[in-house]
Amino acid sequence: MSDPNPGTEPIKAGAVGADALADAGSAEGSMISLRDVVKVYTLRDGTQVRALDGLTLNVPAGSIHGIVGTSGAGKSTLIRCLTALEPVTHGEVRVAGQDMTALRPRELREARRRIGMVFQHANLLDSRTTAQNIAYPLALAGVAKGERHETVAQMLDLVGLADRGGSYPSQLSGGQKQRVGIARALADQPAVLLCDEPTSALDPETTRSILDLIKDVRDRLGVTVVIITHEMSVVRQVCDSVSLLEAGRIVESGPIEEVVSDVDSRLSHELVPVPAIPDGSPAEGDAVIDVALTAHPGQPAAAHVLAIASEHGADVVGGVFETLGRAQVGRLALTVPAERAPGVVDALAAVGATAEVRS
Numbered sequence: 001m002s003d004p005n006p007g008t009e010p011i012k013a014g015a016v017g018a019d020a021l022a023d024a025g026s027a028e029g030s031m032i033s034l035r036d037v038v039k040v041y042t043l044r045d046g047t048q049v050r051a052l053d054g055l056t057l058n059v060p061a062g063s064i065h066g067i068v069g070t071s072g073a074g075k076s077t078l079i080r081c082l083t084a085l086e087p088v089t090h091g092e093v094r095v096a097g098q099d100m101t102a103l104r105p106r107e108l109r110e111a112r113r114r115i116g117m118v119f120q121h122a123n124l125l126d127s128r129t130t131a132q133n134i135a136y137p138l139a140l141a142g143v144a145k146g147e148r149h150e151t152v153a154q155m156l157d158l159v160g161l162a163d164r165g166g167s168y169p170s171q172l173s174g175g176q177k178q179r180v181g182i183a184r185a186l187a188d189q190p191a192v193l194l195c196d197e198p199t200s201a202l203d204p205e206t207t208r209s210i211l212d213l214i215k216d217v218r219d220r221l222g223v224t225v226v227i228i229t230h231e232m233s234v235v236r237q238v239c240d241s242v243s244l245l246e247a248g249r250i251v252e253s254g255p256i257e258e259v260v261s262d263v264d265s266r267l268s269h270e271l272v273p274v275p276a277i278p279d280g281s282p283a284e285g286d287a288v289i290d291v292a293l294t295a296h297p298g299q300p301a302a303a304h305v306l307a308i309a310s311e312h313g314a315d316v317v318g319g320v321f322e323t324l325g326r327a328q329v330g331r332l333a334l335t336v337p338a339e340r341a342p343g344v345v346d347a348l349a350a351v352g353a354t355a356e357v358r359s
C-alpha cells in the first residue's frame with residue numbers, strides 16, 4: 001500500500017486513498033508517473049499559489065484514467081506539467097519512461113511527440129480539409145509526404161471518417177470535428193493521449209460515441225489515455241481508474257470497481273449518487289434508510305437487501321443499480337416505520353450492506 005500523498009497527512013485515508021495507487025499501478029511499469037509534484041506560481045505582487053501540492057499519480061500503460069476535480073483544483077496545471085509546458089517546482093514527472101523535468105529543448109520536443117492532446121474544441125484549421133488538418137502535425141514533425149498520406153488515410157479510417165478527408169471543418173458536425181481532433185492527436189503514434197474535457201461541448205449521444213471511440217482507440221492501439229473531466233458520466237462510461245484532485249493533491253484514487261466499492265468515499269457517492277425520493281415521502285412516523293451495496297459476480301447482495309426490506313415491512317422509494325467495471329453497485333432508499341429502523345439497519349449490516357437512517 002502506498003500513501004497517495006507521501007510525506008504529508010492524507011486527506012482521505014480509507015481504502016480508496018490508501019490502496020488506490022498500489023492497485024492503479026506502481027511507478028514501475030506505469031506509462032505516466034508523477035511523484036511528489038509541487039507547482040507554485042508566483043504572482044506579480046509576490047503572492048505564491050500552490051497549484052499542485054505534493055501530487056503522486058501512477059497510470060498503468062494501456063489504461064484509461066479519469067481525473068476529476070472542481071474548478072481551481074489544479075487540472076490544467078497538471079496537464080501543463082505533464083507535457084512540461086510548465087516547469088514543476090519540485091518532484092518528478094515521467095511519461096513513457098522519460099523524466100520530463102530533465103530534458104533539453106530538443107529532447108523535449110521529441111518527448112512531446114509521444115503525447116497526443118485532445119481538447120474540448122477540436123480547434124481545426126478552417127481553411128484546410130480534414131485530411132490536411134490531420135497531416136499538419138506530421139508535416140511539422142518532418143514526416144515525408146508519402147508516409148503522411150498513408151497515415152492520414154489510416155487515421156480517418158480509425159475514427160470512422162474514411163470518406164470525409166476532403167471535407168472542410170464547416171461541413172462537419174461537432175462530433176465529427178472531435179473525431180478529426182482525435183485522429184490528429186493520434187497521427188504521430190503517441191504513447192499517451194491526454195484528453196482535456198473532450199466531450200464537454202457535445203450532446204449526450206455524441207458524447208457516448210466519442211467515448212466509445214476513445215475506448216476503441218485504446219483497445220486497438222494500446223495507447224494510455226488520461227481524461228480530465230468534470231462529468232461523472234464520462235468516468236462511469238470509459239475509465240478503468242479514477243483520481244479525485246482537490247487543492248493540488250490526489251485525495252482519492254483507484255480502479256473504478258474499488259472506488260465504488262468503498263461506499264464511504266466521495267468518488268463512490270459522486271459516481272453512484274444517493275437516489276431522490278418522491279415528494280411526500282416519508283409518510284408521518286416513517287424513517288428513510290439509505291442503503292449502499294456492492295456485489296460482484298457470484299456474490300450477489302441486492303437480493304439479500306430486498307429480502308430484508310420485505311421481511312421488515314419496508315418499502316423501496318428510490319434506487320439505482322449500476323455496473324461499473326466488474327462491480328455492481330446499488331443505492332436504495334427504504335422507508336420503514338421509525339421504530340423498526342434500527343432493526344433494519346442492523347439486519348442490513350449483517351449482510352454486508354451499508355445502511356444509515358437519513359436525517
Ligand SMILES: Nc1ncnc2c1ncn2[C@@H]1O[C@H](COP(=O)(O)OP(=O)(O)OP(=O)(O)O)[C@@H](O)[C@H]1O
Pocket residue numbers: 041042043049050051069070071072073074075076077078
Ligand atoms: N499561470 C498562473 N499563474 C498564477 N496562478 C495560476 C496560474 N494558472 C493557474 N493558477 C492557479 O492555480 C490554481 C489551479 O488552477 P488550474 O487552472 O490548474 O485549475 P483547474 O482545476 O484546471 O481549474 P478549471 O477547471 O477552472 O480550469 C488556481 O488557484 C489558479 O488560480
